[in-house]
Amino acid sequence: MIDTALSANDIWFLVQGAGWTLLITAIAIVAGTLLGILFGVARATLPGWSTLPLGFLLDIFRSVPLLIQLVLANSFIPILGIRATPFAVSCLVLALYTSAYCAEIVRGGVLSVPLTTRRAARSLGLTWWQDMKEIVYPMALRVMLPSWIGLTLGVMKDTALVGWIGVIELLKSSQILITRMANEPLFILCIAGLIYFLISFPISRLGARLEQRWRDND
Amino acid sequence: MGVFNYTFHWRPAFQALPAMLEGALVTIQLAVLSMLFGIAIGVVLSLMRGSKNRLLSGFAVTWVEIARNTPALFQIYIAYFGLGQIGIRLDSFIALLIGITFNNAGYLAETFRGGMRAVPPTQTRAARSLGLSAVDAYRLIVLPQMFRVVFHPMTNQMVWAILMTSLGVVVGLNTDLTGVTQELNVKTFRTFEYFAIAAVMYYLIAKFVTLGARAIAWRLFRY
Amino acid sequence: MKWMPLAATAALLTMLTVPQAFADKLDDIIASGVLRCAIVLDFPPMGSRDASNNPIGFDVDTCNDLAAALGVTPEYVETPFPDRIPALVSGRADVGVASTSDTLERAKTIGFSIPYFAFEMVVLTKDGLGIESYESLKGKKTGSVSGTYEAIALEKDVTAWADPAGSFQAYQTQADVFLALAQGQIEATVVTSTVAGATIASGNFDGFMMGGKAPYEIDYVSLIGLRGEYGLINYLNLFVNHQIRNGRYEELYKKWVGEGEPPNLMIPGVYY
Numbered sequence: 001m002i003d004t005a006l007s008a009n010d011i012w013f014l015v016q017g018a019g020w021t022l023l024i025t026a027i028a029i030v031a032g033t034l035l036g037i038l039f040g041v042a043r044a045t046l047p048g049w050s051t052l053p054l055g056f057l058l059d060i061f062r063s064v065p066l067l068i069q070l071v072l073a074n075s076f077i078p079i080l081g082i083r084a085t086p087f088a089v090s091c092l093v094l095a096l097y098t099s100a101y102c103a104e105i106v107r108g109g110v111l112s113v114p115l116t117t118r119r120a121a122r123s124l125g126l127t128w129w130q131d132m133k134e135i136v137y138p139m140a141l142r143v144m145l146p147s148w149i150g151l152t153l154g155v156m157k158d159t160a161l162v163g164w165i166g167v168i169e170l171l172k173s174s175q176i177l178i179t180r181m182a183n184e185p186l187f188i189l190c191i192a193g194l195i196y197f198l199i200s201f202p203i204s205r206l207g208a209r210l211e212q213r214w215r216d217n218d
Numbered sequence: 219m220g221v222f223n224y225t226f227h228w229r230p231a232f233q234a235l236p237a238m239l240e241g242a243l244v245t246i247q248l249a250v251l252s253m254l255f256g257i258a259i260g261v262v263l264s265l266m267r268g269s270k271n272r273l274l275s276g277f278a279v280t281w282v283e284i285a286r287n288t289p290a291l292f293q294i295y296i297a298y299f300g301l302g303q304i305g306i307r308l309d310s311f312i313a314l315l316i317g318i319t320f321n322n323a324g325y326l327a328e329t330f331r332g333g334m335r336a337v338p339p340t341q342t343r344a345a346r347s348l349g350l351s352a353v354d355a356y357r358l359i360v361l362p363q364m365f366r367v368v369f370h371p372m373t374n375q376m377v378w379a380i381l382m383t384s385l386g387v388v389v390g391l392n393t394d395l396t397g398v399t400q401e402l403n404v405k406t407f408r409t410f411e412y413f414a415i416a417a418v419m420y421y422l423i424a425k426f427v428t429l430g431a432r433a434i435a436w437r438l439f440r441y
Numbered sequence: 442m443k444w445m446p447l448a449a450t451a452a453l454l455t456m457l458t459v460p461q462a463f464a465d466k467l468d469d470i471i472a473s474g475v476l477r478c479a480i481v482l483d484f485p486p487m488g489s490r491d492a493s494n495n496p497i498g499f500d501v502d503t504c505n506d507l508a509a510a511l512g513v514t515p516e517y518v519e520t521p522f523p524d525r526i527p528a529l530v531s532g533r534a535d536v537g538v539a540s541t542s543d544t545l546e547r548a549k550t551i552g553f554s555i556p557y558f559a560f561e562m563v564v565l566t567k568d569g570l571g572i573e574s575y576e577s578l579k580g581k582k583t584g585s586v587s588g589t590y591e592a593i594a595l596e597k598d599v600t601a602w603a604d605p606a607g608s609f610q611a612y613q614t615q616a617d618v619f620l621a622l623a624q625g626q627i628e629a630t631v632v633t634s635t636v637a638g639a640t641i642a643s644g645n646f647d648g649f650m651m652g653g654k655a656p657y658e659i660d661y662v663s664l665i666g667l668r669g670e671y672g673l674i675n676y677l678n679l680f681v682n683h684q685i686r687n688g689r690y691e692e693l694y695k696k697w698v699g700e701g702e703p704p705n706l707m708i709p710g711v712y713y
Contacts, residue, residue: 013494063377063424064417065384067396072417075409078532079224086533153287160289164388166519171292176490178299179483179616182623182645186303189296193288200287224530299617302624310610390584390612390621401611404523404588407530407550 005181006188017173018195024087024169025156028094032155033148035095036102041132043103044110061100067161069093074165090162098155105147109140142214149207153200160196170195231411234402238412241398242419248386248394249379252315256322256375263327264334278327285324290382293317298389311393314386318379325375326368333368334360366439373431377424384420395419466670470535476513478504479520479534479665483616485639486697487540487558499697503557504538506689507664507680521614522586526551529665536677537665540633542590552668554677555713556661557684559704560633562591564652565640570628574653584610584618584627591631594657619646631655635698661708 039058043051061069073093077084084092113136121135122128163172174192178185266278285293294317298308308316337360345355384396391397399416403409470476480500482488488498496517508515518534525541528534529551540560543553566572572581578595579602585592592611599609610627612618615636621627623646632640634651641649664681666673684690685706694703 007492009493060417060421063381063421065381065396065420067384067387068413068417068420071409071413074533075413075527075531079410081532083532157287157289160291161385166524168519171289171295173494175295175614175616176482176494178620180490180492180645182616182620183647184303185620186296186300189292189300193284193292193296196288196292197284201283204287224532298626299620299624302621302626305625307624307626388613388617390610390617390626392587392611400523400613401587403527405546407526407547409527409531 004184004187006177006184006191010177010181011191013177014170014173014191014195017168017170017192018199020087020167021156021159021170022199024090024094024159024162024167025152027091028098028155028159029152031091031095032098033102035099037106039099039103040106041110044107058100058103061097062104066093066097066158067164069097070161070165086162086166089165090159090167094155094159094162097158098151101151101154102148105144105151106140108147109144110136112143113139146207146211149203149210153204153207156200157196226411227406227408228411230406231402231408231415234398234412235415237402238395238398238415238419241393241395242423244393244397245380245383245395245420246423248311248315248318248383249376252318252322252379252382253372253376255315255319256326256379257372259319259323260326260330263323264330267327267331268334281320282324282327285321286328290317290321291385291388293320294382294385294389310386310389310391313389314383314391314394317385318382321382322375322379325378326372329368329371329375330364332371333364336367337363369431369435369439373428376427376431380420380423380427465672466535466667467672467676470511470513470673474513475516476504476508476511476536477516477518477534478507479525479528479537479539480504480517481522481525481539481615482517482519483521483614484540484636485643486635499558499693500538500540502693502696503664503684504536506684507536507538507677510680510683511676523588523613526665529667535666536673539665540662541665542660543663544590547665548668550668551665552670552674553663553665554674555681556663556706556708557681557690558662559706560635560660560662561704562594562631562655562657562660563634563637564629564655565622565632565637566629566650566652567622567625567648568650569648572629572652575631575655577652578607578629580604580606581628582608582610582626583629583631584612584621585630585632586615586618587611587613590660591633591655591657594655595631619649622649623647631657633660638698659704661706 039054043055070090070093074086074089077089117139118131118135121131126134159169160171163169163175168176170192174188177188181188263278263281266274267282269275294314297317297320298310298313301308301313341359341363342355345359346352350358383394386394387396387400392401395416399412402412406412464472478500480488480496482490482496482498484498484500486498488496488500491497496519501517504515504517518528520528520534520539522539525537525539526547529537537551540558541547541553543556547553564572564575564578570581572578578599583595583599585595588611596609596611599607610621612621615632618627618630618632619640622630629652634654637651640646641651664677666677684693691703
C-alpha cells in the first residue's frame with residue numbers, strides 16, 4: 001500500500017477543484033466559440049481593412065501570456081468599479097482568449113473552402129446564409145474540428161493559471177493540500193496530473209481518430 | 219467610486235523600464251534555449267516513436283502524451299518541487315527551462331512525425347533509384363520538404379515557449395520579465411501599471427518572432 | 442410634454458449620484474451586507490486550512506469578529522502575501538486581515554489601523570545544517586516570501602554580506618518557502634516566531650528547527666484599508682481597541698498561539 005496522509009476528504013477536495021476546472025473550461029469554450037465564430041466569419045468575409053482593428057485586438061490575446069492577462073483583468077475590472085469574483089474574471093478572460101484562437105480556426109476553415117465553390121453556390125441561387133450553412137459549414141468543419149478539439153484541450157490545461165488570481169481549481173487545490181502534507185508533494189501533484197490526463201487524453205484521442213478518418217476518406 | 223478611486227502612477231512605472239528590459243532578455247534567452255533543446259529532443263522522440271523497439275517507442279509515447287495532456291504550469295511545478303522531493307534540487311531558471319523544454323519536445327515530436335509523413339516514401343525510393351545515397355536522399359529530398367511543413371508549427375511553438383516563460387514566477391524565478399514585474403508589483407503594489415507594460419513587451423517579443431519567421435519563410439520557401 | 446423624460450432622467454441621476462457622493466467604504470460595507478477580508482491562508486496560526494480544507498486561524502476569527510461588529514457576513518478573499526495590498530488597491534477586498542507589517546513604504550499606498558498583533562522574527566532551518574544564529578546565515582541559501590517585511594530585511598542583509606555562496610530566493614507563497622526549505626532548495630528562512638512554532642509543532646515538516654532570533658525590530662502588524670477611507674480606518678482602530686479591552690485578543694491568542702502572555706501592542710515611549 002502507498003503510505004500517505006491523504007484522506008478521502010482531501011481526494012474530494014481535489015475532485016471539487018477538478019469540477020471548477022471543468023466548469024470554467026465549459027464556460028470559456030462555449031462563450032469563446034460563439035464569439036470566435038462571429039469574429040472568424042467577419043475576418044474571413046468582410047473586406048480586410050474593416051476587420052484590421054479586430055484582428056489586432058485578437059492578436060493581443062494570442063501574444064500576451066495568459067497569466068499576465070489574468071492579472072491585468074483582475075486588477076483593472078475592480079478599478080472600473082465593477083465587483084467581480086475571481087471566478088467571473090477567469091471566465092471572462094478565458095472566453096476572450098478562446099475566442100481569439102477560435103476566430104483564427106474559423107477564418108482558416110472558411111478560407112479553406114475554394115472561392116469558386118462558393119461562387120458556384122451563389123450563382124445557383126443560394127443566399128449568403130444558405131451558402132454559409134450548406135456549403136461552407138460542412139466543408140470547413142473538417143478543417144476546423146481537429147484544431148477546435150486541440151483548442152478545447154489547450155484551454156482546459158490553461159485553466160491551471162486561474163489559481164494565481166484565487167480560484168481554487170485542480171492545480172491550486174493540490175497546492176493547498178501540499179501546504180498541509182509537505183512530505184509528499186510529488187504524490188499529490190501526480191494525482192492532480194493524472195486527473196488532468198484522464199480528462200484530456202480521451203478527447204485528444206477522439207480528435208486524432210476524427211482527423212485520421214477524414215484524411216483516409218479524402 | 220468607480221474609475222476615480224484609483225490613480226494611475228505611470229511615472230515610477232516607466233522608471234522601471236530598464237530593469238524590465240533586462241528581464242525581457244532573460245525571457246528571450248529562456249525561450250530560445252528551450253526551443254533548441256526542444257527541437258533536438260523532439261527529433262529524437264519522433265524517431266524513437268517510429269522505432270520497432272517497444273521500449274523506445276513506449277518511452278516516446280509516454281513523454282509526448284504527458285507533455286500534451288497536462289498543463290505546462292504543472293510540468294514546471296513538478297520540475298521544481300516534484301523533483302525536489304526525490305533529492306534533485308534545481309535552480310529556478312533550470313527548472314523552468316526543463317519544464318518548457320519537456321513541453322516543447324512533446325509537441326515538436328508530434329510536429330516532426332507529421333512532417334515525416336508529409337513526404338511520401340515513394341520519393342525516397344525515386345531518389346535512391348536515381349543514384350542518391352540514403353543520406354543524400356534524406357538530406358536533399360526529405361528534409362527540405364519536411365522543413366517546409368514543420369516550419370509554421372515550429373514558429374507557433376516558439377511563441378508558446380515565450381508565453382510559457384511567464385510561469386517561472388511560480389517556482390521562484392525573479393529575473394525574467396514576469397519575475398521582475400512581480401517583484402516591482404510587490405514592492406509598489408501598482409499591479410496594473412507594471413503588468414500593462416509587461417504585456418506590451420511580451421506582445422512586441424511575440425510579434426518580432428512571428429514577423430521574423432514570416433520573413434525567413436518568404437526567403438526560403440518561395441518557388 | 443417633452444421635458445418629462447429629461448426631468449425623469451435628471452431625477453434618476455440625482456437619486457443615483459447624491460447618496461453615493463456621501464457614501465464611503467464603511468457605508469458600502471454595511472449597505473452590501475458583506476465584508477470582504479483579504480486573508481493569507483498558508484501562514485499558520487494566523488491563517489491556514491483545517492483537515493476539511495476550511496479557512497481557520499487568528500486572522501479568520503478576527504475577520505469574523507469584525508464582520509459581526511459591523512453586522513454583516515464575512516467573505517474571505519484568499520490572497521498570497523504579495524497579493525494582499527493589490528487586492529485592496531484594486532478593490533477586490535474591503536479590508537486586509539492579513540498580518541500586514543505597518544511599513545512607511547506601504548503607508549504610501551494603503552491605510553493602517555493601530556497594530557492588532559506583533560511578531561518577533563526567528564530563523565527557521567533544518568537540523569544538520571549548522572545554522573544556530575542569524576549571523577550563521579551568511580553564505581547560506583536563504584529564501585522568503587516576496588515583498589514581506591522579513592523578506593525585505595533578509596534580502597538586504599544577504600546583499601550586504603556579499604558572500605558569493607550565499608543567496609536569497611523570493612517565492613510567491615509561504616507554503617512554497619516551507620516546501621523549498623523541506624526539500625533543500627534553500628537552507629533557511631526568516632519567519633515570525635509564532636509561525637515557526639506552529640509549523641514545527643504541526644509535524645508536517647521533518648527536521649524543521651529554530652535557528653535563533655533575527656535581530657529585526659518588533660514587527661507590528663495592522664489591519665489595512667484604502668488610504669483615503671478614514672471612516673473605515675477609524676472603525677478598525679476602535680475595533681482593535683475593543684478586541685483588547687474585552688479580552689478577545691487574549692482569548693484568540695490562547696486559542697491559536699498557546700498559553701502565555703500575548704504580545705504587548707503598545708509601542709513604548711511614543712504616541713501611536
